[in-house]
Amino acid sequence: MSIEVGSKVEGKVTGITNFGAFVELPEGATGLVHISEVADSFVKDVNDHLKVGDQIEVKVLDKKEGKIALSIKKAVDRPERKSSSYSQRTSRPGKNTKDFRSKNNFKSKESFEDKLAQFLKTSEENLSSLNRNTESKRGGRGGRRG
Numbered sequence: 001m002s003i004e005v006g007s008k009v010e011g012k013v014t015g016i017t018n019f020g021a022f023v024e025l026p027e028g029a030t031g032l033v034h035i036s037e038v039a040d041s042f043v044k045d046v047n048d049h050l051k052v053g054d055q056i057e058v059k060v061l062d063k064k065e066g067k068i069a070l071s072i073k074k075a076v077d078r079p080e081r082k083s084s085s086y087s088q089r090t091s092r093p094g095k096n097t098k099d100f101r102s103k104n105n106f107k108s109k110e111s112f113e114d115k116l117a118q119f120l121k122t123s124e125e126n127l128s129s130l131n132r133n134t135e136s137k138r139g140g141r142g143g144r145r146g
Contacts, residue, residue: 003029003068005060008075013054016046023058023070031068033058040073 003009003025011023011031020034038049050056057076062069110118 003027003031003060003063005063008057008059011056011058011070013050013052013056016050016052018046021046021050023056025058025068029068031058031060031070033070033072037061037069037071037073 009025011025013021014024014030015022018035020032021038023031023033025031035043035046038046043049056072058070058072059075060068061071061074
């Protein structure tokens with residue numbers, strides 16, 4: 001049986017490092033289970049999960065240039081979890097389900113042009129005030145010297 005990407009194979013742990021575990025596969029090949037592929041939960045130390053000599057089932061993730069990437073957590077068959085995204089949630093009975101974001105609920109008292117004119121007016125007032133204050137500090141016209 002050749003080692004193909006996506007296949008599950010039995011292997012024996014031959015070495016453990018701080019970044020993963022080396023696994024001897026059938027036909028004498030050796031692959032690496034990266035620390036992130038050891039378990040579903042956070043793995044601080046591979047030694048907490050594996051020991052040299054353990055027989056484990058792994059899934060072949062990748063095979064490049066003689067290097068074989070393996071995964072223990074993807075080799076375990078789990079039932080597919082139902083996603084609980086916001087769009088799939090149903091509203092509970094008795095809760096207010098009115099959509100306040102609809103366009104017809106908000107009526108503006110001012111038109112866009114009125115709002116724009118007001119913004120430009122306040123913006124120019126703020127800018128002229130700022131210019132007046134910074135000119136005196138830079139030593140511009142009319143500024144104090146000494």
